[in-house]
Amino acid sequence: MAAPFKPFTDTPIGYVDNDGSPVAKMKPTLSDDQLKRLYGLMVLCRAIDDRGYIMVRQGRAGFLAQTAGQEASQIGSAFFLEKRDWIFPSHRELGAALTKGMTPGQLLAHVLGKDLDPAKGRNMPSHYGDGELHIVSPSSTVGNKTPAAVGVAMAAHIKKSGEVSMCYIGDGATSEGDTLAAFNLAGVFKSPVIFAVQNNQYAISIDAKHQTASRTFAEKAAAFGFDGYLVDGNDVVACAEITKFAIDRARAGEGPTLIEFLTYRYGPHSSADDDSRYRKKEELELWRNTRDPITRMKKYLTRQGLWDDAAEAKLQDEVKAAVEKGLAEAEASPLPAPETVFDHVYATLLPHQIEEKIEIFGHA
């Protein structure tokens, strides 16, 4: 495959610059319709994220790790995945989960820990998962999903199923040994896996400079024998294009790719964090006011003649309706029954569990 991109560059690959102008040399392969869908997904994602935040403030959710600011890198990277493909989200992948197909109702039910959450509220909020959609319910343990993402890809390779495995990791997660061991494994087996490094420049309070001494996260791939690409993670076009390239390579048997999406989170690390302790307001304002992925894409679409006020108004209505509907579904959904606390530890209850269950609930 002729490579339209150069690995290991110092400047992020971009299609659309900060004020929405196309970058001269980069012509999108995306259709107009795809461009608009990307934008629509970002707007919907932000609205769901905001809604989750309200739930936290209302005390109805115990935790939230907001996505705001990272819509482009999450949605762009998930956009070309097929249903059979796998996603290993981290603890902040609302955008990826939405793009892969989870409904606003499911996503908000997850935040509330309700029955409509495909994972039945077992995990803390922001840990989206769905078996049907091959979105693997994540652990909170940073980095340790990476070997399994490679394992899924190894199985795909062995079964010749054509599935691609997409593994989301943060900048912080690249310091965990399991992540790096998994990179090495993927390199040796040329597995169809993509490591989508969401470099939002912080791991809680630790900035990227204190996380690693390498210049970029992308270049880490070289240590394991495959290519890494640095991409403007707030440019949804670039995010989608580079990922499409990596997906095609993976399906063609050309092995793993690491993509570093350079982006920024607007919120604190999570609802439990106080980010004023470690980052300057000015830095946040700079990103939010001049590099926002949604604003940028809207300008781009407008400039390309693909968008106008009427289209925007229609989208906002649709998004509002979708969130309201999702919220209603989530709220209507019950909590899982208390007895289910024993379910799914094993395929069936073991004898000692039956005994415990009788002890606590009076029946098996």
Place this chain on the structure above:
Amino acid sequence: MAAPFKPFTDTPIGYVDNDGSPVAKMKPTLSDDQLKRLYGLMVLCRAIDDRGYIMVRQGRAGFLAQTAGQEASQIGSAFFLEKRDWIFPSHRELGAALTKGMTPGQLLAHVLGKDLDPAKGRNMPSHYGDGELHIVSPSSTVGNKTPAAVGVAMAAHIKKSGEVSMCYIGDGATSEGDTLAAFNLAGVFKSPVIFAVQNNQYAISIDAKHQTASRTFAEKAAAFGFDGYLVDGNDVVACAEITKFAIDRARAGEGPTLIEFLTYRYGPHSSADDDSRYRKKEELELWRNTRDPITRMKKYLTRQGLWDDAAEAKLQDEVKAAVEKGLAEAEASPLPAPETVFDHVYATLLPHQIEEKIEIFGHA
């Protein structure tokens, strides 16, 4: 510091070629006396290694991982370390332990698990350690010593003690997550640590190609923001020179260095291995007959007019005497007393241990 070496080369750095001729461009800074001492250490190391092998055959040692073939990379790399410096050996570092100052008696006592072993025979053979000499008794767990080697270096940095930490890892060990996480840590803190990768091209049966997809092990350093050097590990001059360079850099506060020593082990992985299952005899013969580090250095010294038959005869006598003396000391040393089985779990015996000790030995 002006860098005499280029990092990340494809061809190993060398001073002496296979038939003992000096490599044109590389002039050793080592004195004649140092060159001769390096040679002497290699011969002594081989003799002790052979003696250990005999002990295994006699059933007096339960295990041995032989060093033969790797003398240059181990002895060259340890040659310029000072007493205050630290070594983290792996399970095959006879040469490094010898160079750092352990006596033949201690080394052979270790193989026999005797009291003269500074670690009192707690570990399996080939796991050399000595507290006085800052040789850290290794675990058998491949790779997991690396974070502690960085920690020792971090403490040296904090205390401004000038100590350097030298961490021996095999090619296989570079695949372990803990190794890679430690590389990253060292990069961030610019710690005075040297990662001496003994690339003997096999991890038991797994050859380097199946261990990682990177072209060299040296280049892995780039992923963590420091330099890696590929060196001819059978050229003891090159091994000593490059390590001196890295030690000086570390002491000057210039941070970590990774050195890949390209070498080969002659024996099976260990006394429990059967290497005919996975490698060709011809390959072994090639290395043993044409690239042996000892033969090569002898030719070099001879060519340089530093060595002759008389010198060789004298050395052989000295080595023989040293090994005989060491053997006698090791044999004369008793096994540690049975009661010591309880010692050093904690600084003092805990109550439950006292009870167990009374139960088993009838006294506390």
Place this chain on the structure above:
Amino acid sequence: MATETATRTFTMVQAVREAMQEEMRLDSSVCILGEDVGPRGGVFLCTEGLYAEFGGDRVIDTPLSEAAILGAGLGMAMNGLRPVAEIQFIDFLFPGYDQLYSEIAKMRYRSAGMFKVPMVIRGPYGGGVRGGVYHSQSPEELFAHVPGLKVVIPSNPYDAKGLLISAIRDEDPVVFLEPKRIYRAVKSEVPEGAYTVPIGKAKVVREGTDATLISYGAMLHVALEAADRLKNEGKNVEVIDLRSLVPYDGEAILESVKKTGHAVVVVEAPKLGSFANEISAFIAEKAIEYLEGPIMRVASIDASVPYNIEKYYLPNADRIVQATKKTLEF
């Protein structure tokens, strides 16, 4: 005339912080390392202010790797420092478990005492804070079963400070677990200045004659609640706070059980294989002739900790009362 020591009403977070701060002032080899322990002050603020006071060489923010934190702490301890490694949530220790299991715990033994590891590994643990599967676990047994490690769990701020100072001064690695559910919920008087609570000594928190409840950490308070309820029903229950798991205070346990004839062990971990078993088995080996009923264990159910229906997972006073009655009415 004796100097008055000021005493303040402290949370456990404050007590833990002050223990580190005072020890760092007294001994320049004491240092801290972990994730977000620097300017951020730790996610629970246990190290708040320490970076400002002691600087980046003694309060060290590390990259995100528990193996690196634990292994680096090990190396620092071997090379003359006394590191206190913070694990952000104890659930996240496990990517570095081998450092604890194979390296930290075994360094002294395998080197026959040539190298020692005076190091503290501390972190929040336990449930009851809506933390879900990975911010709620009680894995103390997985440390207690590793020879070479000591394991300490305080149930109140006073003990937390005194035990942590003991741990920092200990010549061996100590795993120090802080029940996050009572990080701020339980307060007590804490004196200024260094004092120690000895590792290995339990405390009889409430005297009684009818049965012995043995617990530690956050569960101690649930056991006390159960003891209150039993009191209302005329049962006089003794409650022991173990405080140290390794070594644990076998004498205190036996003394009480011999008096009451009934033992109930309460832990927060899932029951199968839990540390409750050690206590139960110890009693069954040493004092069976004093027992007038079964030794009961109250623990979490054998599952992971669900986010949304956690309360059915954790032990509660009801279950302790029931278990106690079961052995009393035997």
Place this chain on the structure above:
Amino acid sequence: MATETATRTFTMVQAVREAMQEEMRLDSSVCILGEDVGPRGGVFLCTEGLYAEFGGDRVIDTPLSEAAILGAGLGMAMNGLRPVAEIQFIDFLFPGYDQLYSEIAKMRYRSAGMFKVPMVIRGPYGGGVRGGVYHSQSPEELFAHVPGLKVVIPSNPYDAKGLLISAIRDEDPVVFLEPKRIYRAVKSEVPEGAYTVPIGKAKVVREGTDATLISYGAMLHVALEAADRLKNEGKNVEVIDLRSLVPYDGEAILESVKKTGHAVVVVEAPKLGSFANEISAFIAEKAIEYLEGPIMRVASIDASVPYNIEKYYLPNADRIVQATKKTLEF
């Protein structure tokens, strides 16, 4: 007319190998991964010949990383395969422990059953082979205490084959520990073809009336040796082979203990926190009224396994005899 099944005298290594080989022939989703399992055939030769028969897609040599092995196995299991991951020595599982503890064990639970992990983690464990600190450990408790994992330990080739086939067919992750000390030392008759030994069923290996010895793995044989000696002294001891630790066969234990009135649990791990406690605590909770003496535990000492003086570390028949007499003569 029934077909005759050939029976051979097999070592445990042969039994384990044949279980994998036959299952791989029957089910193309079964595969093997680990270090040196390919052309080398595993360092104990448990996979000898399988690479030649099934090729590199089904017998996969991995780089040297247990986290990679376990995590890759997890991913393969989630994606339709049935991997058998070999850990070269179980001591070396720990760099990958988090994969087991946080991922493999909890995947089903945290996803409410959407993802399952039909995977076997097998490897040699235990002492008695001059393996020193890191080739001798018995860490079964560190697996047994993790909800979501099953834990199986055979004591003979027949059970090894039947249990391993059960484990491979199980829908949940099974940790399968092979006592390397009896890899070749204990032989038994092993039929050709697939048969299963159910997970969770203990076996009464020797009937007796005076006391119950409960053990598993290599220690079972030491317990039998002790039973022989006790026999010579006129004590008729029942010996139970637990075979599965999670789930374990509580009924079999209770039945025997109710009959004999005395229990001795024998394990090879260090005593504090060992799995012996689970059994002891279970008995103390369920059958205390039947006991006529203390429940004894015989285990290794609370230390690491020294290379040179290992025999003072391990339990032996002497210690079992003493412990049994102690409860019998109570």
